[in-house]
Amino acid sequence: MSAHPPHNGDDPLLAELAEARSAARAVPESMRVAARAAFAWRSVEEGLELLVLAHDSALGTDAGDVRAAPPDGPRELAFRGAALSVELEVDADVRGRLVPPGPGRVTLAGPLAVLAEAEADALGCFRLPRPGCGQVRLVCRTEDAAVTTGWVRL
Amino acid sequence: MLVDDDVPQLVTAASRGDQGAWNAIVDRYLPLVYSVTRAYRLARSDAEDVNQTVWLRLVEHLDHLREPRALPKWILTTARHECSRLTRAGRREQPVDPLTDRTLDAAVDDEVVEAELLRVERQQALRDGLAQLRPADRRLLELLAEDPPRTYREISELTGMPIGSIGPTRARCLERLRETPAVRALLAGESAAAHTGGDRDERAPTAQRR
Structure with a gap:
């Protein structure tokens, strides 16, 4: 093909480049759509305090693992914030409590849509249906605070 | 892992709310995320799950990235973490055969995954180098x-x-x-590893169990 003998490493490098490009072409379009859509959460987060996951009974010793269920009883989670914290018990459904106790509005959202909404009563208690698989977050608004949990599987 | 001259600008713009800049970040690093899920042999639905988690996390962390140049490393690490979490969860759900040496089995799997991840990292560096x-x-x-x-x-x-x-x-x-900065950074990393006795060779054929 060519009169010019290539540098020793040229052919392998070009072959690897071809692999790198074909790996990029192999990405399913649905993943691109989901990745781009994730940005929509940015505007939602504005003005919301991001709560810190302070406790998750499902974590055990592994901080990243939220799939492991404790041997019995509901899974308990606590998200802490400066003005408002949220405690959850996840069983057949999601029972939660705003701390300090008080009324508010709680939204359960998936990455693409709001899944459910609930009112917290005077004691800060609320109940939501347990979502299916996938990441969700809770956005809680009271008179004094607007907070959101990070993404979590419940 | 790599540097790319316009990545910091993209991160800054995205963090100001520029969807176009976000899309550019996605287009650049989506193959990295996908390749990591392939390295872990994840099923498509799990791969979609990891992908979504990585990008949702990045939206959360965009303002807190101390060093935007470290973005590809952050993405790689987050994707790996999510993949290994799903893999471990999957293993736990499998019935345990007491006669199987699961520890040894897992170790071999990890080796295969590690070798594949090095290749994934090289490929991302080459794509970034090409863009430079x-x-x-x-x-x-x-x-x-x-x-x-x-x-x-x-x-x-x-x-x-x-x-x-x-x-x-x-x-x-x-x-x-x-x-290019991206490929130079990669090659520098590799020769450093070779110099310190480089504990692995990603091109070596690795026995695949099961």
Whole structure:
């Protein structure tokens, strides 16, 4: 093909480049759509305090693992914030409590849509249906605070 | 892992709310995320799950990235973490065969995954290096790296470059690719590993169990 003998490493490098490009072409379009859509959460987060996951009974010793269920009883989670914290018990459904106790509005959202909404009563208690698989977050608004949990599987 | 000159600008713009900049970040690093899920042999639905988690996390962390140049490393680490979480969860759900040496089995799997991840990292560095080249150099290398490969005659017709100069230009373009910040960073990392006795060779054939 060519009169010019290539540098020793040229052919392998070009072959690897071809692999790198074909790996990029192999990405399913649905993943691109989901990745781009994730940005929509940015505007939602504005003005919301991001709560810190302070406790998750499902974590055990592994901080990243939220799939492991404790041997019995509901899974308990606590998200802490400066003005408002949220405690959850996840069983057949999601029972939660705003701390300090008080009324508010709680939204359960998936990455693409709001899944459910609930009112917290005077004691800060609320109940939501347990979502299916996938990441969700809770956005809680009271008179004094607007907070959101990070993404979590419940 | 790699640096890319416009990544910090993209991160800054995205963090100001620029969807176009976000899309550019996605387009650049989506193959990295996908390749990591492939390295872990995740099923498609799990791969989609990891992908979504990585990008949702990045939206959360965009303002807190201390060093935007470390973005690819952050993405790689987050994707790996999510993949290994799902893999471990999957293993736990499998019935345990007391006669199977699961520890040994898992170790071999990890080795295979690690080797694959090194390749994934190299490929991302090469794609980034390509993006850092001048458009004409990039175009030639893209044509040369097509599968199936094009003949020099076709490349000559597409670029207007005389057939006789394609060979030497190819060599020069590849040299410039090696000199890009992304590829230089990669090669520097690799020779450092080799110097310290490099504990692995990603090109070595690795026994695949099961």
